[in-house]
Every structure is written in C-alpha cells, then in structure tokens.
Amino acid sequence: MSAGIDLDNVCCDFGSFRAVDHVNVSIKPGEFFSFLGPSGCGKTTILRMISGFTDPSSGVIRIGDKDMKGQRPNQRPTALIFQNLALFPLMPIWENISFGLEVRGVGKTERRAKAEELLRLVDLPGAADKMVSQLSGGQKQRVAIARALAVEPSVMLLDEPLSALDLKLRQHMRAELRAIQKRTGVTFIYITHDQGEALAMSDRVGVMSQGKLQQVADPRDIYNNPSNGFVASFVGENNIFAGTVGAVADGMARFDTAHGTFRARVNTTSGKDLKLYVRPEHTIISSFPGAENSLPATVTDVAFEGNFISVHAVSDSGATLMAELRNDGSSAIPVTGEKLHMSFAAERASILPDGLTRGE
Amino acid sequence: MDDLLRRYGPTLTGAFMLLTAFWLLMLVILPNITLFEASFRPYLPVVDVGGPKDFYSFNNYGKFFANSTDTDIFGMNIPLPIHVKIFFGTIYYSTLVTVITFVVAYPLAFYLAKVVSPKSLPTLFLLLFVPLWVSEVLRSFAWWIILALKGPLNAILLGTGILDQPVRWIMGYRAIIIGLVYTYVLFMVFPIYNAIQSLDTNQIEAAQDLGSPWWRTHLRVILPHAKPGIASGSVMVFMLSAGSLLVPALLGSPTSLWFTQTIQQWMLESQDWNTGAAYSFLFLILCTCFVSLVMWVFKVQLTDIAK
Numbered sequence: 023m024s025a026g027i028d029l030d031n032v033c034c035d036f037g038s039f040r041a042v043d044h045v046n047v048s049i050k051p052g053e054f055f056s057f058l059g060p061s062g063c064g065k066t067t068i069l070r071m072i073s074g075f076t077d078p079s080s081g082v083i084r085i086g087d088k089d090m091k092g093q094r095p096n097q098r099p100t101a102l103i104f105q106n107l108a109l110f111p112l113m114p115i116w117e118n119i120s121f122g123l124e125v126r127g128v129g130k131t132e133r134r135a136k137a138e139e140l141l142r143l144v145d146l147p148g149a150a151d152k153m154v155s156q157l158s159g160g161q162k163q164r165v166a167i168a169r170a171l172a173v174e175p176s177v178m179l180l181d182e183p184l185s186a187l188d189l190k191l192r193q194h195m196r197a198e199l200r201a202i203q204k205r206t207g208v209t210f211i212y213i214t215h216d217q218g219e220a221l222a223m224s225d226r227v228g229v230m231s232q233g234k235l236q237q238v239a240d241p242r243d244i245y246n247n248p249s250n251g252f253v254a255s256f257v258g259e260n261n262i263f264a265g266t267v268g269a270v271a272d273g274m275a276r277f278d279t280a281h282g283t284f285r286a287r288v289n290t291t292s293g294k295d296l297k298l299y300v301r302p303e304h305t306i307i308s309s310f311p312g313a314e315n316s317l318p319a320t321v322t323d324v325a326f327e328g329n330f331i332s333v334h335a336v337s338d339s340g341a342t343l344m345a346e347l348r349n350d351g352s353s354a355i356p357v358t359g360e361k362l363h364m365s366f367a368a369e370r371a372s373i374l375p376d377g378l379t380r381g382e
Numbered sequence: 383m384d385d386l387l388r389r390y391g392p393t394l395t396g397a398f399m400l401l402t403a404f405w406l407l408m409l410v411i412l413p414n415i416t417l418f419e420a421s422f423r424p425y426l427p428v429v430d431v432g433g434p435k436d437f438y439s440f441n442n443y444g445k446f447f448a449n450s451t452d453t454d455i456f457g458m459n460i461p462l463p464i465h466v467k468i469f470f471g472t473i474y475y476s477t478l479v480t481v482i483t484f485v486v487a488y489p490l491a492f493y494l495a496k497v498v499s500p501k502s503l504p505t506l507f508l509l510l511f512v513p514l515w516v517s518e519v520l521r522s523f524a525w526w527i528i529l530a531l532k533g534p535l536n537a538i539l540l541g542t543g544i545l546d547q548p549v550r551w552i553m554g555y556r557a558i559i560i561g562l563v564y565t566y567v568l569f570m571v572f573p574i575y576n577a578i579q580s581l582d583t584n585q586i587e588a589a590q591d592l593g594s595p596w597w598r599t600h601l602r603v604i605l606p607h608a609k610p611g612i613a614s615g616s617v618m619v620f621m622l623s624a625g626s627l628l629v630p631a632l633l634g635s636p637t638s639l640w641f642t643q644t645i646q647q648w649m650l651e652s653q654d655w656n657t658g659a660a661y662s663f664l665f666l667i668l669c670t671c672f673v674s675l676v677m678w679v680f681k682v683q684l685t686d687i688a689k
C-alpha cells in the first residue's frame with residue numbers, strides 16, 4: 023500500500039528565519055521522488071515535517087488525502103531513514119528490524135520470521151543475531167532500510183542515506199534502493215545534495231534552494247530544460263553569458279552580450295538577471311566559425327577526465343568557455359594555446375532568469 | 383604523568399606526587415589499617431593494653447550476633463540478633479531511598495537532557511545547586527521543621543483540603559527516607575543526566591517514527607542506554623544513605639535505628655573503639671557484598687559504572 027503526498031503552501035520558520043518557503047508539490051503514490059539541493063536549503067526540514075517531528079508554520083500536508091495536522095510521528099504511515107541511520111546499538115539486528123512490529127504487539131516467533139524475510143529482501147541473510155557494531159557501513163544501511171520496511175509504511179522518507187558510503191558502494195546501493203522501491207511499490211521521498219544520485223534514481227526531482235522549490239520535473243527535463251539559472255547550474259556545468267533579450271519569435275530570442283549577439287531558446291522574458299546558459303557537451307569545437315552563436319577562442323587547458331575530455335578556453339572577447347569531447351576518437355583533441363572556434367546550436371542554449379531566493 | 387611533567391616541571395610535579403602520596407598514606411590507608419588492627423583486639427583499660435589479656439580474636443565481630451530477639455518477618459517469628467536486625471533495616475531503607483531517588487531523578491534527568499532548550503539549562507542547574515550552598519545540618523533541620531506535626535507541610539496539606547488529619551511525618555523511618563532522598567537526589571540526577579545526554583536524539587525519534595509510544599521508547603531505548611548512569615547513581619545513593627549519620631540522627635524517631643548510629647554508640651557512648659571498628663568493617667564488607675549482588679542480578683559491570 024502506497025500513498026501520495028501533497029504539500030500545500032508549506033512554510034517552516036525557525037524564529038525569524040524561513041527554512042522552508044511556500045513549497046507546493048504533489049507526489050504520486052508509488053513514485054520515487056527526490057528533493058535535490060545544496061546543504062542548508064531546507065530538505066531535512068521538509069522531511070521532518072512530513073514525518074511529524076516538526077510542525078509547519080503554515081500550509082497543509084496531506085498523506086493519502088488525509089490532513090496530517092495534529093498527527094504524531096508514531097501515528098503517521100511514514101518511515102524515516104535518518105541521515106545517521108539511528109539504529110539501536112543495544113539490540114541485535116533482528117530486534118532492530120522488528121522493533122516496529124514489537125510496538126504493534128506481534129509475537130516473538132512471527133517477528134523473528136519477518137526479520138529474516140526482510141534481511142533476505144535487503145540481501146543480508148544470516149545477520150539476524152549480530153550486533154549493529156559488527157556490521158559495515160553498507161550493511162547498516164540495509165538494516166536501516168529493512169527496519170523501515172518492516173512497519174509496511176505507505177511512504178518511505180530517506181535523508182541522504184548514501185552520503186556516508188564510499189563511491190563504489192554508493193553506486194551499488196543506488197541500484198539496490200531503486201530495485202527495492204520497484205519491488206515494494208512504496209512511495210519513496212529521497213533527499214540528496216548529489217545531482218547524479220537524484221537524476222539516476224528518481225521518477226521526478228524537486229530542486230530546492232534557499233527554502234524554495236525551484237523546479238519539479240523528471241530528471242531529463244531538469245537537466246535539459248531547467249526553469250532557471252540555479253537549476254541549470256546545480257545539476258551540471260554551463261557556459262554563461264550575461265546580456266539583454268532582443269526580439270522574440272517562436273520561443274527563440276536574440277540575446278545581446280558583450281561577446282556578441284546570440285540566438286537561444288526563451289520561455290520568459292520577465293524575471294531578473296536573464297542570462298544565457300549552454301552546456302559544455304553542447305559546445306562545439308571547430309577550426310571554422312559556426313553558422314551562428316560562434317566565438318573565436320584560445321585553448322587554455324585540456325583536462326583528461328577518462329570518459330570525456332574537458333577543454334577550457336578563453337574567447338577573444340574575454341569570456342571563459344568550456345567544452346566536452348567524448349573520448350571515442352571521433353574528434354581531434356586540441357592542445358593548449360591552439361586557436362579555434364567555439365559555437366553552439368540555438369536550440370541547445372536557454373535564456374533563463376536567476377533562481378528564486380528566500381522571502382520572494 | 384608526562385603531561386604533568388611537561389606542564390609543571392619536575393619540582394612542582396614532585397611536590398604534587400608527594401602530597402598525594404601523603405594524603406593517601408597518612409589520611410586514608412594508615413587510619414584504616416590502625417582501625418582494622420584495633421578491631422581484632424579487646425577493649426581494655428589502659429594498664430592492660432599489651433598485657434596478657436591483649437590478644438587477637440574475632441570476639442568484637444561476634445558481638446554482632448549476640449542478643450537475639452524474636453522478630454516478625456513476613457508473619458514468621460524468627461529470633462534475630464538486634465544488631466543484625468538494625469543492619470537489615472538499614473539495608474532495606476537505603477534500598478527504598480535509592481529506588482525513590484531513582485523515580486524522582488530519572489524524569490528530571492530526562493527533562494534536563496532532552497526536553498529543556500540548551501539556553502535555559504544553566505539557570506536550571508543553578509537552581510538545583512543553590513540548596514547545596516546551605517550546610518547539610520541546616521538543611522536537615524529545615525526538614526525537621528517542615529515535617530513537624532504543626533509544621534508548614536501539614537498546614538498546607540490541611541489548608542488545601544488534601545488531608546483532613548495532620549500526618550505524623552517524623553515517625554518510624556518516614557522522615558529519614560524523605561531527608562535522605564532530598565540530600566542525595568542530585569547524586570542520582572547527574573549520572574543519569576550524563577548518560578541520557580550522550581544518547582543520540584535521532585534514536586528516540588527513530589523509535590517514535592516506528593510507532594513506539596513514549597513508555598516503550600523509554601523502556602527499550604532510553605533506559606537501556608542510561609543503565610550505566612543509573613547503576614553508578616544507585617551505588618552512590620545507596621552507599622551514602624547507608625553510611626549517613628546526620629540525617630538518621632536528626633530526622634529519626636524513637637523507633638528508627640540506623641546502623642551508623644549503632645557504630646556511633648560503640649565508639650562514643652561506650653568508648654569501645656575496638657568493637658566500633660569491627661562493626662564499621664563488617665558494615666563496609668556487607669554493604670559491598672549487597673551492592674555486588676544487586677549489580678550481578680541486573681547484569682551491570684564495574685567498568686560500566688566507571689565510565
């Protein structure tokens with residue numbers, strides 16, 4: 023059984039500080055939804071409001087269409103996985119996992135059986151009688167997931183659960199978590215500051231900054247069609263040009279900058295601080311000038327990253343630029359000091375306003 | 383040690399060591415050895431000391447088991463030496479004091495450690511410590527006044543209609559229990575406070591999140607974590623209560639007898655230091671045995687307490 027969650031104009035104030043600012047989002051039953059944002063943007067606060075440990079200052083939180091106002095954490099159909107896991111060190115693993123069942127008055131043999139079953143689900147059979155201190159980081163992670171699943175929650179809330187693991191294990195656990203979510207069909211709300219994690223795992227991502235939800239969309243849209251400059255910068259690299267919008271036609275606009283006049287996609291010409299954003303992998307390197315949006319430049323650095331090669335350059339007009347080449351032998355790799363032309367397709371470039379800021 | 387040397391130099395460090403050694407040897411070890419030796423010798427007029435009557439024996443310890451009287455224990459009449467009876471009474475009421483102290487201290491310690499905002503914590507600690515600025519004698523006297531038949535406590539209870547008859551508080555062991563709980567409650571609060579304070583608040587929230595009501599969270603998560611603190615608090619309160627002389631002397635009634643009072647009688651009233659010393663050591667050994675037994679029952683290790 024999974025349930026949807028609605029956040030309706032939710033705010034959370036700590037004194038005069040607004041940690042969460044008018045958040046509106048509707049999460050579907052069975053969805054894998056991520057909140058992505060830098061540290062301190064209010065992600066944990068949102069999770070604590072959904073699980074009932076913090077009360078919203080205003081706004082409504084509904085789980086499965088039921089208003090959660092006044093519901094204590096132990097009355098909500100949610101299970102929270104804490105950033106530090108918060109396993110009970112004085113109980114053996116199986117008691118940890120079945121603690122939620124013990125609370126519900128389930129008998130000991132049944133609890134034990136359920137714990138064993140969940141340990142198999144999280145791929146940790148035979149750990150039932152160990153103590154928490156005997157497990158590795160990744161194993162503790164699995165126990166925390168099993169403990170949360172044991173109470174058959176409608177919603178699982180995960181607060182940066184993989185941040186303490188090393189890279190290899192993190193990538194493995196991503197796939198694992200995703201698989202567990204698909205198998206159980208429980209709604210997952212996942213918090214992370216790692217954009218790769220959010221894009222790879224989620225059905226939809228909500229990007230946050232300064233307590234405000236900046237954009238909610240599926241991972242491709244977040245990356246390809248960011249709604250503002252904050253989202254564009256947070257989920258990837260960009261070449262950025264400041265300037266003013268000229269004539270607009272069919273969603274394309276002229277953009278006048280100190281480095282020349284470009285053409286790019288535009289959604290809104292309102293909003294402050296409009297800038298042009300284009301991704302390095304969409305920036306083309308050539309020995310000839312491009313048909314449009316082209317800049318003559320000099321290579322300043324070539325960094326070999328393994329699967330791609332990152333080319334840093336400075337245009338004759340003084341703009342720093344970056345391009346990425348795939349390491350597949352299809353293109354010649356420039357050398358430092360080489361003169362070349364950098365260009366980008368108008369369809370790949372967007373004119374975006376700045377991100378929303380606190381209190382706006 | 384190296385740390386001390388580096389910080390204070392060899393002269394000062396040497397002085398510290400000598401002073402500590404002097405304190406340990408002259409003020410702790412030697413008096414105890416003297417008493418221990420004396421406890422095996424008879425109490426004699428000065429002229430006989432060192433004479434033929436002065437030999438080592440367990441006679442002083444034997445006095446503990448003299449003078450049997452019939453005592454009613456759970457409806458059975460069992461002959462029990464009077465001093466053994468006083469000893470068990472002291473153990474029993476000290477245990478009671480320890481339990482009551484725990485019941486009072488645990489909620490207070492939890493409140494201080496996890497509920498109060500860190501900003502108001504110093505004020506609350508100050509409030510807890512203020513009574514300690516007054517000497518123990520005065521505080522016990524204050525309780526004697528408060529608990530008197532026509533004292534303020536009865537006046538309040540009668541005035542608010544909670545009671546319709548004044549209670550004779552200073553009767554049997556009642557006032558001693560109240561006085562001891564009051565005097566030693568902080569020795570229970572602080573170890574438990576320390577223990578609970580070191581518990582990750584996320585664990586309490588995790589239990590709640592899994593649906594646990596408050597009492598189960600305490601029983602399964604907070605109490606087990608606080609166990610070493612509870613153990614050290616209990617040992618301290620028990621030993622201090624059992625060894626207290628002032629409170630039983632001031633707040634006792636004609637029917638209350640504390641073992642320390644018996645020792646005092648031997649030493650001061652009978653002037654028999656030898657028997658007094660024997661009783662002191664017997665008391666120390668028996669109390670230690672009792673505490674070890676209770677710790678064994680509750681599966682507490684000595685290293686837990688030292689933490």
Ligand SMILES: Nc1ncnc2c1ncn2[C@@H]1O[C@H](COP(=O)(O)OP(=O)(O)O)[C@@H](O)[C@H]1O
Nearest residue numbers: 036039041059060061062063064065066067068
């Ligand atoms: N209990 C609190 N009291 C005061 N400020 C808080 C409290 N909890 C969080 N904050 C503040 O709210 C902001 C958001 O915090 P948090 O939700 O933990 O961010 P994130 O999880 O995104 O890193 C931070 O600036 C933090 O300092």
Ligand SMILES: [Mg+2]
Nearest residue numbers: 065066105181
């Ligand atoms: Mg956080």
